[in-house]
Amino acid sequence: MLLIRCPYCEEERPELEFRNAGEAHIARSTNIAGESDDDFEKFFFIRSNPKGVIYERWRHMHGCARFFNAVRDTVTDKFIMTYKAGEPKPAKLPGASK
Amino acid sequence: MKKYSVFAIAREAMRGHKGWEEQWSSPEPKKEYDVIIVGAGGHGLATAYYLATVHGITNVAVLEKGWLGGGNTGRNTTIIRSNYLYDESAGIYDHALKLWDGLSQELNYNVMYSARGVMMLAHNVHDIQVLKRHVHANRLNGIDNEWLTPEQAKEFCPPLNISKDARYPVVGAALQRRGGTARHDAVAWGYARGASARGVHIIQNCEVTGVKRAANGAVTGVDTTRGFIGAKKVGVVAAGHSSVIMNMAGVRMPLESYPLQALVSEPVKPVVPCVIMSNTVHAYISQSDKGELVIGAGTDQYVSYSQTGGLHILQHTLDAICEMFPIFTRMKMLRSWGGIVDVTPDRSPILAKTPVKGLYVNCGWGTGGFKATPGSGHVFAHTIAKDDPHPINAPFTIERFRTGRLIDEAAAAAVAH
Numbered sequence: 001m002l003l004i005r006c007p008y009c010e011e012e013r014p015e016l017e018f019r020n021a022g023e024a025h026i027a028r029s030t031n032i033a034g035e036s037d038d039d040f041e042k043f044f045f046i047r048s049n050p051k052g053v054i055y056e057r058w059r060h061m062h063g064c065a066r067f068f069n070a071v072r073d074t075v076t077d078k079f080i081m082t083y084k085a086g087e088p089k090p091a092k093l094p095g096a097s098k
Numbered sequence: 099m100k101k102y103s104v105f106a107i108a109r110e111a112m113r114g115h116k117g118w119e120e121q122w123s124s125p126e127p128k129k130e131y132d133v134i135i136v137g138a139g140g141h142g143l144a145t146a147y148y149l150a151t152v153h154g155i156t157n158v159a160v161l162e163k164g165w166l167g168g169g170n171t172g173r174n175t176t177i178i179r180s181n182y183l184y185d186e187s188a189g190i191y192d193h194a195l196k197l198w199d200g201l202s203q204e205l206n207y208n209v210m211y212s213a214r215g216v217m218m219l220a221h222n223v224h225d226i227q228v229l230k231r232h233v234h235a236n237r238l239n240g241i242d243n244e245w246l247t248p249e250q251a252k253e254f255c256p257p258l259n260i261s262k263d264a265r266y267p268v269v270g271a272a273l274q275r276r277g278g279t280a281r282h283d284a285v286a287w288g289y290a291r292g293a294s295a296r297g298v299h300i301i302q303n304c305e306v307t308g309v310k311r312a313a314n315g316a317v318t319g320v321d322t323t324r325g326f327i328g329a330k331k332v333g334v335v336a337a338g339h340s341s342v343i344m345n346m347a348g349v350r351m352p353l354e355s356y357p358l359q360a361l362v363s364e365p366v367k368p369v370v371p372c373v374i375m376s377n378t379v380h381a382y383i384s385q386s387d388k389g390e391l392v393i394g395a396g397t398d399q400y401v402s403y404s405q406t407g408g409l410h411i412l413q414h415t416l417d418a419i420c421e422m423f424p425i426f427t428r429m430k431m432l433r434s435w436g437g438i439v440d441v442t443p444d445r446s447p448i449l450a451k452t453p454v455k456g457l458y459v460n461c462g463w464g465t466g467g468f469k470a471t472p473g474s475g476h477v478f479a480h481t482i483a484k485d486d487p488h489p490i491n492a493p494f495t496i497e498r499f500r501t502g503r504l505i506d507e508a509a510a511a512a513v514a515h
Contacts, residue, residue, distance in 0.1 A: 001408045002400075016410060020399040022354075037500050045352040045443050045499040049341040051403045074355075074402050 006060045007068050007082045013060070021057035023047050024069045025089050051075060055089060058082075099295030102206055121287060122166075122294030127301050130328035131159045133482055134320060135335055136306050136343055138162030139171040140282070141460055141467065142335035143289035144475020145482070146298045147205075152476070153483035156297035159329070160290075161322060163305035167286030170337050173437035174468040175360050175382065175394040177373050179216040179277035181236050181243045183510035186493040187446060188239040193490050194473025195276060201472055207288030209280045210387065215372040216277030217246070217255060219422070220270040225378055229272040232510075236274075246271045255372050257423050265421045266379050279373060279384055285471055309347035309457070317347070317456035333458045333482050338403065338438025340461035347454050351461070352499045353440045356397040357407035358465050361415075361434035363426070365389030370423075379418035391429065393419060397439065397465060407436040439465050443499065445508035449478050449491040458482050459496070 002015040026043060029035050035043070048054070054074050059067045071080040071093060080093050100106065100119055110117050133149060135142045138160045149155040162168075178198055180191035198211045220226045229245070236243035248260040251271040260268045290300055301324070308321035309332065319328035334343045341351040366389050375382040382394045395415035398407045412434055420427045442448060442462035447470070449460045460478045463470065477488035487494075498504055 001410050015408060023401075041352075041500040042350075046350050047341075047352065047354050049351070049354050049401060049440075051339070051342050054401055056400065072400070075404060077400075077402055077404050077406075 002077060002079070004058060004070070004079065005082050006063055006066075007084045008064045008066050009060065013063060017060060017062040019059045019061045021059050021067060024055040024057045053080065053093070057085075099291065121291040122300050124302065125299050127159060127299065127304065127322075127324055127327050130319070131299070132157040132329065133331045133333065134158070134327060134329040135160045135333045136320065137169070137334070137336040137339075138166045138286070138290070138300055138302065139169050139335065139337060140167065140285050140289065140471040141337075141463070141474045141478070142333070143167075143286055143293060143300070144471050145333060145335060145460065145478045146300075146475075147289045147293040147296075148476045148479035149483060150293055150296035150298055153479060155483055158293075158297075159299040159301055159327065160293070161304045161306055161320070161327070162300070162302045163323075165302050166290055166300060167283055170437040170439065170467065171282055171286045171471075173360065173435055174282055175384065175392050176279045176282045176386075176468060177216060177277070177375070177382065177384065177394075177466075178211070178280055178469040179274050179373075180241055180469070181216070181218070181232055181272065181274045181277070182507055183232055183235050184505050184507060185239060186505045187507055188236065188241055189490050190447075190473055190477070190494070191470055192239070192241050193476070194470045197472035197476060198280065199276075201285075201288075205288035205292050207284060207291060209284045209288055211278065211280040213276050213278040214384075215254065215273055215275045217251060217372055217374050218272045219251070219268050219374065219376040219378075220272070221266045221268065221376065221378045226270050229270070233272050241274070242276055243272055243274045246273050255370065255374060257369055257425050258374065259422055259424050266376070266418065268422070277373060279386075281387075282468060285468075289475070306343060306346070309343065311347065311454065315455060317454060331456050331458065331482055333460060333478065335460045335478070337461065337463070337467070338440050340440050340459060344452070344459060347452075347457055349452055349454060349457070351448075351459075352443055352496070353462055354401050355403060355438050355440050356400070357402050357404060357436040358397045358439045359395040359407040359411055359434055359436045361393050361395070361412055361431050362386070363391040363393070363429045363431050366391070366429070369425075374422070376418065376422065379421070381415045381418040381422070383419055383423070390432065391426065397441075403438055405436050405438055439463070439467075441465070443508070444504040444506045446505035447474070447494055448496055449474065449481065450487060450495045451481065451485070452496060
């Protein structure tokens with residue numbers, strides 16, 4: 001089971017308190033009815049599914065109930081960092097060489 | 099290829115078993131092939147086998163980053179059934195089921211297909227409605243599936259707990275008698291042996307690291323850990339890693355990869371005569387011929403390539419198993435493991451041509467690909483050989499996620515995913 005740090009509660013809590021909410025930083029169009037089929041497919045169905053660093057959303061369901069974002073390695077399942085919803089995608093990851 | 103038979107066993111018994119030959123050869127990769135299959139699991143090897151036997155294309159390489167059948171082919175719970183809701187799914191899964199019947203004879207290799215019946219349990223009114231809808235839809239498609247009362251279910255599977263005060267009471271069941279199990283490793287080995295005998299190269303420990311394309315976009319071959327290997331046709335059959343390979347060719351996929359776990363108990367005498375599944379409590383169980391109870395759990399909730407999973411997922415499954423089968427509460431579990439399954443948004447597979455010329459993909463089988471192995475390989479070989487899908491896999495395109503013409507087994511929820 002993963003240990004996940006909620007950036008609101010500022011605590012590491014067991015995975016059972018959380019629900020994964022899929023890939024992060026996929027913005028819904030402000031004019032969804034006007035989206036082309038191609039763009040809608042990208043928004044709705046296409047996922048990066050990386051083997052390595054993933055940016056994903058979690059919800060602290062049985063805690064503060066808030067959504068937040070996390071950076072995790074999908075090979076080791078280790079979290080690199082978590083940050084609050086609405087904050088930009090981190091340009092530099094802690095511990096990254098570049 | 100020397101044929102296996104009772105005479106061969108007798109002959110080898112007389113001479114100390116010195117005459118058995120290797121089941122498949124391990125040649126050095128050539129510079130170029132007509133077709134490269136990425137992934138030597140059941141689906142990939144079946145594809146190569148049918149390319150050779152049905153379409154006469156034998157200049158084929160199957161590239162495998164690890165060992166043959168060491169991915170999800172060797173990690174699944176070996177359940178075979180075709181009781182899916184939609185016509186398209188019924189078509190492809192029943193095509194496979196028909197091939198399972200007789201596969202051992204065709205391959206001259208005992209895949210131990212056993213039509214012992216797959217029973218899906220209903221625990222509430224909603225389950226009854228969903229399962230009965232499946233029973234009717236299946237019968238309209240010519241697929242056997244029948245409704246059982248709890249007493250009939252108990253008669254078919256004596257260890258089942260149908261008491262009314264069970265935590266998950268059994269209020270009925272749907273039974274597909276042609277469903278059952280097979281020996282997963284033997285499926286990979288049998289197809290590998292058959293393909294190798296016809297000239298297909300099976301190259302293990304050869305990881306694909308890139309997909310090369312010409313200026314006009316067409317595929318020219320793949321980079322591997324053993325150098326560049328050319329081919330004008332490349333079929334990607336890489337299960338959990340399919341999107342990784344497709345990304346190398348510049349194609350982004352509607353896929354997400356999740357760990358899926360299974361576990362087996364200590365071996366005991368025959369006690370579970372069929373396969374029992376429960377979608378509501380998410381557990382499925384059967385007994386292998388070695389006597390182990392084979393138990394399937396659910397996926398983890400997050401994308402991962404770790405081939406492991408959370409312990410609480412197994413615990414949840416065992417809770418359900420112990421409620422349904424109180425006699426197993428003191429059974430010891432021997433080992434558990436995980437595989438990485440690639441899941442599409444509608445929980446139906448993709449077997450199709452891609453936007454890239456010469457690139458074909460067979461993926462997205464999610465948590466239930468083993469049962470489809472022969473049918474999947476058969477129609478995918480057709481797709482590659484003819485550069486055009488077989489009518490059975492024609493609906494399973496990538497484009498369905500743009501057009502919206504989904505095959506929504508996810509919503510149909512007959513499948514455990």
